[in-house]
Amino acid sequence: MIISVVVSTYNGHDYLVEQLDSLRNQTIKIDQVLIADDQSSDDTVKLAQAYIDKYKLDGWSVKVNAKNKGWRRNFMEAMWASHGDLIFPCDQDDIWRNDKVEIMTKIMDQNPQINILSSDYCEFFEDGKEKIGPWPKENKLIKVPLTDNYLLVKSPGCTYCVRRELLELSKKYWLPEYPHDALLWRLGLFSNTLYAVTDDLIKWRNHSTSAFAKESRDLKSVSAKKQWINTAKSFDETMRRYVEEDVSGDKQKQFEVLAQNNRWLAIREKFYNKKSVIDGLKLAKYWGCYPRKRQYLGDWYLVYIKK
Known part of the structure; x- marks a missing residue:
């Protein structure tokens, strides 16, 4: 199966190299890394392209939007533009465990009933504290059940592996106000095809300047x-x-x-x-x-x- 990672960037200079290092050092090769930049005003694009050139990374590319789309549209349209059978959304400021892609790809390959696979994360804060969630770390594959509080998206999109069929179907249902992870999570929930591996495969950065943190305050x-x-x-x-x-x-x-x-x-x-x-x-x-x-x-x- 072809593996794509889609990175959404916007003024991501401070942490981008750490994230890209964690992609480059995965235990299996990623076929496509698409970096979709949403008109950054810092040197994010220059930094990303220099990184690709430095390591001669085949299949990696930077695409700069003609105009600012906002993070929702940027993520969704970049994922649609990828060509993988399995698509991994990726933030610009996290750190992936080096076996994340291998573990999730193997699970998807062995379980065709899964359309979207999530995982635990290790949330880390500016003060050095860490917290593993949202499930107890038991290294198990679980089916995520549909419940009345389906609007709760328990895991961020950066923990997902999405099958192409579900991603293509999302074109029919996406609206500009829908975050990519909220839509994909719920499509999986309502079709009984959402699963999770209870292992923290990503270090998820929590910082006050992120779009997620700003919208939570608002x-x-x-x-x-x-x-x-x-x-x-x-x-x-x-x-x-x-x-x-x-x-x-x-x-x-x-x-x-x-x-x-x-x-x-x-x-x-x-x-x-x-x-x-x-x-x-x-x-x-x-x-x-x-x-x-x-x-x-x-x-x-x-x-x-x-x-």
């Missing part, structure tokens, strides 16, 4: 939460269409989860708009839909305390 406002609810409602509609058109077998569980989330999001939206205590209390019935349980209390805080 969500702590009423306007951002309303926007999140709108995107979640859109995902509910997208997943319903996906289940109807492209998922085979018994679909009762999928439709039950979608119906539960549809009711939850409608009441949650009403709570933010009307600020009714009754609606807030009704949300307790949908405790299981919250990506994180503390977000239920967060709703009360945003509606009644934070102005």
